[in-house]
Amino acid sequence: MNRKKVTILIISGVLFVLLIVLTLVSDWVNIQMMPKVKTHALITSTSEEGYNEKWVPEECIFISSTDTEVVYLLRERQGRFRTEFYVEGIETNILERKNGKVLLDAIILAHLDELVMETNLAVSDGEAVDWLNRRAVN
Amino acid sequence: MKKIHNVISVILVYLISIIVIFPLFYTIINAFNNGVAYGLIPKEWGVRAFFEIFIRRPDYLIKFWNSILITLSIVIGQLFVSIFAGYGFSKFNFPLKNVIFYLIIILMMMPYQVTLVSNFVVLNKLNLIGKEIAIILPFIFSPFGVFLLKQAFDTCPSEISEAARLDGAREIRVLFSILLPRIKSAVASLIILCFVDAWNMVEQPLVFLRDNYKFPLSVFLSQMNENNIGVICVAGILALIPIALIFLYFDEDLVDGIAIIKI
Numbered sequence: 213m214n215r216k217k218v219t220i221l222i223i224s225g226v227l228f229v230l231l232i233v234l235t236l237v238s239d240w241v242n243i244q245m246m247p248k249v250k251t252h253a254l255i256t257s258t259s260e261e262g263y264n265e266k267w268v269p270e271e272c273i274f275i276s277s278t279d280t281e282v283v284y285l286l287r288e289r290q291g292r293f294r295t296e297f298y299v300e301g302i303e304t305n306i307l308e309r310k311n312g313k314v315l316l317d318a319i320i321l322a323h324l325d326e327l328v329m330e331t332n333l334a335v336s337d338g339e340a341v342d343w344l345n346r347r348a349v350n
Numbered sequence: 351m352k353k354i355h356n357v358i359s360v361i362l363v364y365l366i367s368i369i370v371i372f373p374l375f376y377t378i379i380n381a382f383n384n385g386v387a388y389g390l391i392p393k394e395w396g397v398r399a400f401f402e403i404f405i406r407r408p409d410y411l412i413k414f415w416n417s418i419l420i421t422l423s424i425v426i427g428q429l430f431v432s433i434f435a436g437y438g439f440s441k442f443n444f445p446l447k448n449v450i451f452y453l454i455i456i457l458m459m460m461p462y463q464v465t466l467v468s469n470f471v472v473l474n475k476l477n478l479i480g481k482e483i484a485i486i487l488p489f490i491f492s493p494f495g496v497f498l499l500k501q502a503f504d505t506c507p508s509e510i511s512e513a514a515r516l517d518g519a520r521e522i523r524v525l526f527s528i529l530l531p532r533i534k535s536a537v538a539s540l541i542i543l544c545f546v547d548a549w550n551m552v553e554q555p556l557v558f559l560r561d562n563y564k565f566p567l568s569v570f571l572s573q574m575n576e577n578n579i580g581v582i583c584v585a586g587i588l589a590l591i592p593i594a595l596i597f598l599y600f601d602e603d604l605v606d607g608i609a610i611i612k613i
Contacts, residue, residue, distance in 0.1 A: 220599045227591065231411060238408040245406070292412045292563045 246342040247333035251286050251326035266316040272327045284328035301337035381583040399580025410585050417566035424548040427490035436499030458493035484558040495540050502536030538603030545596050
């Protein structure tokens with residue numbers, strides 16, 4: 213094997229190791245810099261007329277970049293290294309406000325869905341987050 | 351007259367080289383662009399894009415490793431199949447050999463989209479859709495690799511392999527110890543061409559994979575919608591590194607190997 217090929221092999225090896233290290237470092241940094249969220253479990257109730265009602269704390273309502281009211285639903289997905297949590301923004305209308313809670317018009321939400329109530333950083337649709345409630349349970 | 355001809359040829363070569371190299375140069379310059387707009391000379395210089403790609407978000411590097419995994423698997427698989435198939439077509443006689451070989455040549459001429467639907471149906475029946483093996487398996491059986499190595503094995507005189515057999519060597523020994531070293535350049539050419547083809551594929555992962563985290567870097571680059579121009583350019587440079595290294599390693603063998611096809 214001539215000197216040129218040996219040099220290229222050495223460079224490739226060094227780059228390979230460097231990229232592995234950078235992958236692990238960037239994964240760690242990403243976890244540290246993720247928005248940290250606390251959630252509220254949605255409890256549906258039944259109105260006197262027999263309709264499903266979704267009352268949530270006002271803190272669960274956020275204003276999206278398009279100036280619409282959204283709730284962020286916590287979802288789970290498989291990542292390369294681990295299962296990760298992310299938020300799905302759902303546009304909603306507020307039907308009523310009472311005692312610090314709001315009644316939502318959002319058919320897609322189901323009983324015991326986790327809605328983001330508190331976050332240390334602004335979140336956007338599809339963004340991975342660190343779910344603090346899960347740590348509390350564990 | 352000859353001197354003028356030489357001068358014109360040199361000028362033309364330089365012009366074409368500049369046209370070919372300019373996009374790469376432009377990409378490297380804009381990798382240091384901290385702004386939003388492209389520019390030959392960026393208005394805001396910085397290394398924010400490098401920080402984003404290599405430190406802040408692991409998405410790009412994860413997709414880079416996906417590409418490496420898929421591409422290396424395809425190259426190794428294709429080498430394995432092409433070596434044995436090429437050797438068989440070149441050195442053995444069996445019924446319908448010429449018909450099968452012509453079918454392989456016809457397959458080689460077809461665009462891959464022709465077989466995409468049938469591949470999907472078969473892989474779906476095998477419950478492989480959504481897994482990386484769904485991309486790797488169809489790519490392993492490459493008509494071009496078989497054709498190239500068959501032509502390469504044809505250049506090896508049969509007397510050499512006969513002499514080895516007379517000395518007691520088995521077929522596998524004849525293939526790997528005697529014939530394969532003689533066609534090193536063709537094998538190197540196949541590695542380069544196969545690597546580039548597999549590294550740049552976009553449609554197959556989009557059709558056969560479901561999860562975003564399994565997509566290779568080529569798909570990611572084709573779907574990128576970043577406002578950060580620097581990030582796009584740095585990701586492009588990241589995609590360029592393995593191909594450049596493979597080419598630099600095998601560049602002397604590439605021309606010899608393709609010449610074997612005698613096109």
